[in-house]
Amino acid sequence: MKPDNKNKNLINEFTPFLERPDKVWFLKISVLFLFIAIGFYAFYVQVKKGHIVTGMRDHVVWGIYIINFIFFLGLSYAGALISCIFHLARIQWGKPLMRMLEMTATISLVIAPVYILLCIGRVDRLHHLLIYARIQSPITWDVIAIVTDLFFCFVFLYFTHIRDFARLRDLPEIKVSRWRKRLYRFLALGYRNTPEQAKYLNQALDIMAAIIIPTSIIAYSLLAWLFGMNLRPGWHSSIFAPYFVLTAVYSGIALLIVIMWIYRKVYNLEKYITIEHFYYLGFVLIILDLFYGYFTFSEYITEWYNSQKTPTLLLYKFFNFSEYGGLFIFSNFIAAFLPLIIIGIPWFRSVKSITITSALVIVALWIKRYLIIVPTLETPYIPIQDNRAEWVHYSATWVEWALTLAGIATFILFFIFSSKIAPIIPVSAMEDKTKKIKIFYHKKN
Amino acid sequence: MKIQIINKYLFNKVYYKILFILFVIYSVPARSEDNSKINKPIKSRMYLTYDKLTDGTKVLTAKLFTKDGKIFTPIVNAPVCFSVENDTSTLELGIISTDKEGLALLYLSKHYQLPGNLGRAYIFHAEYSGNDEYIPVDGQVEIKDLLLDFKLAEKDSEKTIEITVNEYSSEDTLVPAYDVEIYGYVKRLYSLLEIGVEYSDDLGMTSIEFPGDLPGDSIGNLTVIIKVEDSDIYGNVEKIKDINWGIPVSYKETKTPRALWADEAPLWMIIAVIVILAGAWFNFFLAIFKLYKVRKLGKIRK
Amino acid sequence: MKAFSNKKNKRRYSPRRKFLKSGLVLSAAFISGSTSISSCSGDNSTKSGKKTRLLTQDGNLVEVDESNIHESHKHCIKASLKEERKGIPGRKFVMVIDLAKCRNARKCIEKCQEAHNLPPDQEWMKVYLIKDSQHTEPYWFPKPCFHCDNPPCVKVCPVDATFKRKDGIVLIDNHRCIGCKFCLTGCPYSARIYNWKEPEIPEDIKNQQYSAETSVPAMIGTVSKCDFCPDMCRIGKVPHCVSACPNGAIYYGDLNEDAVSNGNEVVRFSELMSDKGGYRYAEELGTEPCVYYLPPKERIFPVKSGFKNLSEEEKARYKNIIK
Structure with missing residues (x-):
């Protein structure tokens, strides 16, 4: 937490991770590839036979693909949002976490749209989204927002890497292949850390950070409106956009804690990712947990109090244990109360308990998305009267689960790969500790 | 000798077999032909x-x-x-x-x-x-030949169709046909809309009131059809006229409004999207420009 | 130019110009002037330049050149895609369903499925059994697509694959649909159906050019729904569900003409609304449906009679309503 100012050569500590990987690394990679291969097979089956192989039917037309889409997109926007806030607010203790957040933002933003493609019946006609685009459709908004955000996140990620690339380029002793060295040279853009260059780079970073914050909030709100604009009980709610953004940040912080814990274990980073990091983020988690509970309560109390027919029917499903009662209680207890108990009471508080709570919160929030999508679609205004069980109740098939696991595997795989290209912690930024970073809104001195 | 035996053999067995098979083959279609002939003609x-x-x-x-x-x-x-x-x-x-x-x-x-x-x-x-x-x-x-005709009368904004029916007497002169059931219709898209049924009086006349609120085409024209239907004496007789009694319906092709469901989006939506995107991408390119400066400075140093 | 083409099309598609009946015309000197024409069967090739008189569908005699007969018939079946997006000029289609006359005979569904080559598990017209509250009597509720004037499904379509025409009909361009399923969630009436697998339809129908007005052939990964049968209107016939209903419960027609027909009788739409208390389902959703209902007052059939022809499986659909 309090790294001494002498760590000028921090980079040397992290270069070994970039060098040639060991056998265990390859084993990990191949296991992940196995999952991805199964996912590809499932995708092949789906393309071959149509969406009939999924659990989706005419009433529940969106299943766990969309849930994964919301989930990953939420992680992405949360990652971007938090890292940009850390950056703009110059939060010094957040520095070691920046790269994790940026990686989360970018990687999950690459994975999330894949789930939308899985959900689309005619992927061969994807270009229609451009040539026949209708600005009235929330899908068009989402396409624009995701493409914009993808650009911004990639560019911001690159901006934050420039200093590290420059450091790596200037390390003669690093044991990496020649193309990697050449790559570092190319990507470093001739950055020599002159005061002028530093000024411009900082300005560029500040501009990107400033623009990513509203972009990610708008983009995730648009996703919420994709549901909120539908005349459906449980979706047609004006609280949806802020609720979605909050849930995203909540899940993003929870994931950050889990990634921190894994990095600490795998790379022995106890020196940089300290107990205080866990505590600080744990407190953030409590605040978000309270907000989440407040939003959830306010969402359901308004629905329940008015007791309109179809929304009430939906609410009864949440409190009926033969329907969604179990999932509802599980998800809301964990997401709205568990952090409060485990992290809030000092007696329970520890790195391990915070991490486990965070992992549970991630699961609970995934289930929360499931509860947003599936029960609503099962409760249309005209109650479903169908004699086909799979038309009435949704249950995901192996194809959908395989592709979900493949998505998670890809997420981890990309993280592992990225850790081979650049240091897992923004070393140059941490070396920069002594220097005061000029804040972009300062007047010229 | 040998040939004879073979011959005999053939003659006895294979020959009859073939004959039998041929008989079966040819008799099957023949039989079915017979069946159809046996069938009685349908009523x-x-x-x-x-x-x-x-x-x-x-x-x-x-x-x-x-x-x-x-x-x-x-x-x-x-x-x-x-x-x-x-x-x-x-x-x-x-x-x-x-x-x-x-x-x-x-x-x-x-x-x-x-x-x-x-x-x-x-x-x-x-x-x-x-x-x-x-x-x-x-x-x-x-x-029996029936002469059906009608004219339109408008009195005190009440519109009526006055119908006359005549037939030929045995002297070949026209005489009124009385007690004939007469239907009044207006032509609509799929079929005829009934507007009244009346019986002709001793003078062979009757009238049907025309509803004042029936929509016509763009200038108020509509088609009136007066009919005698399924009469035992006269069969079906009809008389059709186009009249100008309908309420004009504007068929002018109105431009579809800018709406969420229409081809063209509401203006505010287009403006909002352009403003937001322009704002975001302007900042993006500003940042890229700063980066370009970093690169330029790097080159100068070299 | 545009006005001209409109006029031309209007004439072409007008039911008046459909020559459906064939016959023989006797002129004053009837032996010399007799002509035999078969306009629809198309087995006789007739010479051009010869005038002939034909009985049109609505009972009018018209004189036309014989060479036009085949041509005009050919064109009356399919409109171009551009025409299909525009709609039939001057029309505003509405449907009125008399709940008092429905006894769940399911003939509308069967005929619709037959006409649109649908498998038995795809119902564009669905018949629900609805019990509004504890002490009210349940009733059968046939539900086609409502062809809303403020259609939520059209609003959300990202590629303009589903569209609202000038004559009020909402159709789907099957070749443009990307299968995002957003319109299925957008529709509060669950009127839309997704082709989850390769549709099992005969090869010759599958190879047909898709027409939004007939919604045939269906295509995997795209959406389909009740289309209000504008193709039937173009040949002067009521939709399949209307003609198939044994009880005449479904009326269909043009609001501009203020007349709807159930295949047998023609009634004034405004009279139906005022005399029988017509209403629209879930008016509060603001979707402005084009399908009106007449309340199940003075019913012809008891509710139970709707179970008569149902298989056990189909009966299971309604188990929540009648215990």
């Missing part, structure tokens, strides 16, 4: 209807069909011979083949004079002589 049925159209053309329609339970099947391409009988003379009008719906239609132009006394009923015949499959059938309708 055919006929409806004959008489229609007098608005321009005075008379139409005889013979519908030829068979009935099996509740299923009606038209007899296609069957010759139907039409004839007319008045007094004692019979005149053959023509032979017409039925179409794919089993209909044979005969049109008699209004200029075509039917022989005989107008005051008496004509007996129209249609005859189908049948063939191997169908039993012959014939139909007959007895029709």
